Every structure is written in structure tokens, then in C-alpha cells.
Amino acid sequence: MLYYYNVRKVITNTELAELLRDIAAAYKIKGEKKNRFRIIAYERAADAVEHLSSEAKDLWDEGKLMDVSGIGPSITAHLDELFKTGKSKHFDEVLKGLPPAMFELMKVPGIGAKTAYKLSKELGIAKAKNALRELKKSLRSGRVARIEGFGEISEQRLEKSIGEVKKGEKRLLLPYATLVADEVMKWLKKLNTGLEVHPLGSLRRKASTVGDVDLAISTKKPVEVLHHFVDYPRKLRKIEEGPSSASIMLPGNVQVDAMVSPPRSYGALLQHFTGSKHHNIALREHALKMGFSLNEKGIKNLKTKKMKNFETEVEFYEALGMEWIPPEIREDTGEIQAALNNKLPDLVDIKDIKGDLQIHSSFDIETSHDLGQNSMDEIAKRADELGYEYIAFTEHNPSQSGHNERSMIELLKRKREAVDKLNYSLVKTMKSLKKIFNSLEIDIMPNGELPVPETGFDYLDFALCSIHSSFRQNKKDMTNRVLNAFKHPKTRIFAHPTTRILNKREGVEFDWGVLFDFFKKSKKIVEINADPIRLDLPDILVREAVKFGVKMSLGTDTHYVTSMGNMVFGVSVARRGWAKKRDIINTYSLEEIEKILIQ
DNA sequence: GCCGTTTTCGGCCCGACTGTTTTCAGTCG
Secondary structure, X not given: OOOXXXXXXXXXXXXXXXXXXXXXXXXXXXXXXXXXHHHHHHHHHHHHHHOOOOOHHHHHHOOOHHHOOOOOHHHHHHHHHHHHHOOOHHHHHHHOOOOOXXXXXXXXXXXXXXXXXXXXXHHOOOOOOOHHHHHHHHHHOOOHHHOOOOOHHHHHHHHHHHHHHHOOOXXXXXXXXXXXXXXXXXXXXXXXXXXXXXXXXXXXXXXXXXXXEEEEEEOXXXXXXXXXXXXXXXXXXXXXXXXXXXXEEXXXXXXXXXXXXXXXXXXXXXXXXXXOHHHHHHHHHHHHHOOEEXXXXXXXXXXXXXXXXXXXXXXXXXXXXXXXXXHHHXXXXXXXHHHHOOOOOOEOOHHHOOEEXXXXXXXXXXXXXXXXXXXXXXXXXXXXHOOOOEEEEOOEOEOOOOXXXXXXXXXXXXXXXXXXXXXXXXXXXXXXOOEEEEOOEEEOOOOOOOOOOHHHHHHOOOEEEEOOOOOOOOHHHHHHHHHHHOOOOOEEEEOOXXXXXXXXXXXXXXOHHHHHHHHHHHOXXXXXXXXXOOOEOOHHHHHHHHHHOOOEEEEOOEOOHHHHHHHHHHHHHHHHOOOEHHHEHHHOXXXXXXXXXXX
């Protein structure tokens, strides 16, 4: 019997990845040298599972588990048994004799397999339950420091990092990290306006959430620049200041790291610290086949032992025989092969965007959800400033309680008239804005019905539909719920599809194959919601949608005229999902988009 | 244990940091 997962429960990708990582850890403890690559194989399999766009269990159901790169015949056989019977004899065997507590202890930053095993043995902590609390006790009593290989410093370090386990892994939302980085970069440029500075890591790759804010600086005067950096006036404290890097802590526990490089090797530094880790691993494997070794200083020829520097990333990638790869898609999901073959997608760009397809104004149609804070006039003017050709007002549908059919229709009629009026008057005076669509964001009820009377639809150009309740339905019911809602010809856009809230709520589950197939055939649109707390569809599913040929729309879902600029974060998600201009309908001309949306 | 634009066998990314080891192992990104 395995020690931590319940055989009756469907195992999620996160749990499965954890299991595979635990097997790798078990091999580390038990294995001889020859197991080294088997350990890596299990860790890679765990990574692969974590990055899947559908549940591993579903892939297994469809017999497609072996298609996943990193999962081969052996692991497939074990998972086969696991999914069928709820356990794997092989995994049981590997884990046998190891204290379950060690896997719990491994959740502490700085504790890997070896340390966890040693601690649990030496301290006599065997059970997973309360393992962290037991460790804490031993730390306090000074027992840990007396174990061979440990000292007072490791005791203090562990005490500190054990506290970080429970704090949760709240990561910065992309716009906030962007803002922090922009302000620090502005400060850096006060020293020297010509200074070249770039964000690094997940921030440069525009991931939805960011851990630390890392910056790269190209300079010949590293000491002076780093000294200016740690003088940043809004810092809480300086963490460290060395010859090539420095770190400061800002309010809200936001750590900012700066790394400097001489201009001649700046391209290599930028590439190295932009990652992702998986992209770099794959890139180094490719380089090795060419007889090169890569690091943050440049490219080393393994025969001549000579190191070549690169001022720019473009030259760096060129030297490896490929096009420059946009940071957003550096995730080792096929971009290297595409770059080698000159087949990188021409990703959609913020400049291509001609309109915003989800906006909430303050026009009161008595909804039970939030109203927007600004008038239709204010929003239209802002849209014109942004150079948009069209926008859609998508207030929530009138609440069901307190409205009968007639009063709902009356409200929808009034909104139609207000939008018409704007189109006939205000819009005529504008530079770029040509059309305001009259739309509505309609709740999809648990059974897939829509709480708007049939004649109410006549007043709409088109409708967005989205889920705002009953998030816990099972996958099949959820899928049918959406299919049912989109039977109506006026329902065109599926808004914030997974309903996820970053750092707070997981998205709901659908059978995406079925949904995308339906959306493709019926020419309906899936939204990429640009609200930074949602960024939904998530990038991985955007990639799937692109593969299916499903078109997507961008909407800021804004309730404030000041947040209309969030569009740029939606574009980042689209880019991370390999979306090209034609995949996103907001890049279409007014004439084209009318054909798609108005039925 | 996995994988393939030199391979179905023979390889498998790179380096920094940390602590305690007097020469390196473990962890991390």
C-alpha cells in the first residue's frame, strides 16, 4: 500500500508529478551510481506531467500517454498499473523501507532527498504527518546542529526556510512585477540614461506570475552601477552587494536582483538568465551536438577550448544555427526545432490590436454582478485615444431575481438605444473609433441555459457567455453546460473560460478536445481574458486552441477606464500560446470582425 | 529510464552557492 495517495481518488497531474519526483528521490537514496540517469529520467517525466495541457489520466484513457516526450515504455507500464489498480508494485518496491516523513521534509527549500533522509533517520521522524512540526522541535532543541554534516548555520537556515513552506507560494502578478521592474529600471537610468537594462526570467518571458524580479545590466562600470542599484530609495534593505550582482528587498517582500555584464558578453547573460530552465537545457543539448558548450559568458568550442562572446542575443542564437526566439515561447515546447527550420510563428503583437471585446460601463441594467465605474462616453473616448477601431460593451445580464421577462427586455432595449446614440453621434467625431458593439456578458446557468428571454437577444449584436457559479461540477457536466449555452446563434464568445483566479482559485475542467472541436466547427470564439488576475485562457490552452484552429478574442474585462491598458497582458498570453495575428480576431478589420460576430 | 537531422546504442546541461568536507556533496535555478 502506498503511503500518501488514496487509491479511490483520481490522481491529478500535480500529485502524479509529486509521486514521480518522490520515486526519483527514492532512487537517489537507494541507488548506486548506475541509477544516475534513471533519476534524471523520473525527474524529467515529472516535469513533463506538470506541463501537460490535459490530465495524464485522460491521455492514458485515450492511449496517448506514450506520446508525451519524457514518458517512455517503462514509466507508462507503471502508470498503466497505477491507473488501473490504484497502485504500482514497482513504485511500492522503490519506496519500501524509506520513511514517508522524508518526502514531507523535502518540501522545505534547501532540503533535497539526501538531507531529508538523513534528518528523518537521525531524528527518528518517520511519519509524514507532523513531520515538519517534529523537525521544527528538533531545530529548537539544537539536535539538528549535532548531526554530522550539520552545524549551527544550517540549523538557522532550516529554521528560516521551514517558515516559508506554510506561507504559501504567492507569486507576483505580471503587471505588478512589470511595474516594480519599470520603476527600478527608471532609477538605474538616472545614473546613465544610455544604460541598457532588461528584465530576466519569467518576467521577461511574460509568464502569468513572477517569483523574483531579476534585471540584467550591460555596463563597463559594474561596481558603480550596482552601488547605485542598492541605493534605490524605495528599498526596505540591501540583501547583498557583490562584484557582479546585488539584491535588494522592497516593501511587500519583493526581492529585486540585478546582474551586470560587460557589453561584449551581454547577449549571453541575457539569454542565460531569461531561461526558461527547460529551454536552456534543450539549447545546451543542441549546442553539445555541434561541439559547443553554453554558459552565461558565451559559447565555448569544446575542441579549441575557445570562448566566444556575444553582444546581443540575436548573434548568440545565430551562432547556434537558429533564428532569435522571442522570450515568451522559450519553454522547450518545440521552439528550438522551429527556430532551426526558420519556422518560428509570427506572433501577434500589441500593435496589431484594433479593439477591446470585453468592457463593462456604468450603464445600469440592474445586474447582480459588478457594474463598471465609467460612463460609455468616457470609455469610448479612451478607446479612441488607444487607436481602437471598435469596442464592445459587455455589461452583465440583468439579475434574474426582481426582473420578469418584460422588465429584462425593457432594460436591454434601453441599453441598445444608448449604444445606438453613441454610434450616431459621438463616434462620428472620433479619429479612429468607428463602431461600438452592443453586447452582453451572460451567465451560463448550471444546466447550460441562459437567463435572457429569447426576444432579448434581438437587441444584441452578439453575446459573450461565461461561468460565474457552480464551479464544482464534474468535467462531463461542465462540458455539456458550455455546449448547451453555445447552441444559440447569438452567443459568440466564451469568456474567461476556466474561471481561474490566480493565486486563489484553480480553473474548472472541461473536455477541451470536445469544446475546441465544437468551437472550430461552429466558428465560435474563445476569449483570452486580459484581466491580470485571470489571464484566462491560460497560455498552454491557447496553444491547443491554435492547433485546433479555434479563433480567439482579447478582452480586458475592464470595469475602470484606467485599466483598458491591460490589453498588453492578454497579448502576452496569446504570444506565449504561439498565437499569430490571424488567430486573434481583435486584429481583424471592422468589416471582417462584423462578419464573425454578428449573426 | 529516455531518446534519435551523426545514433535503436550510447550517450544524457551548466554553473553558482552553501556549509563544513581539508577537496566536495547537496541543492537550486
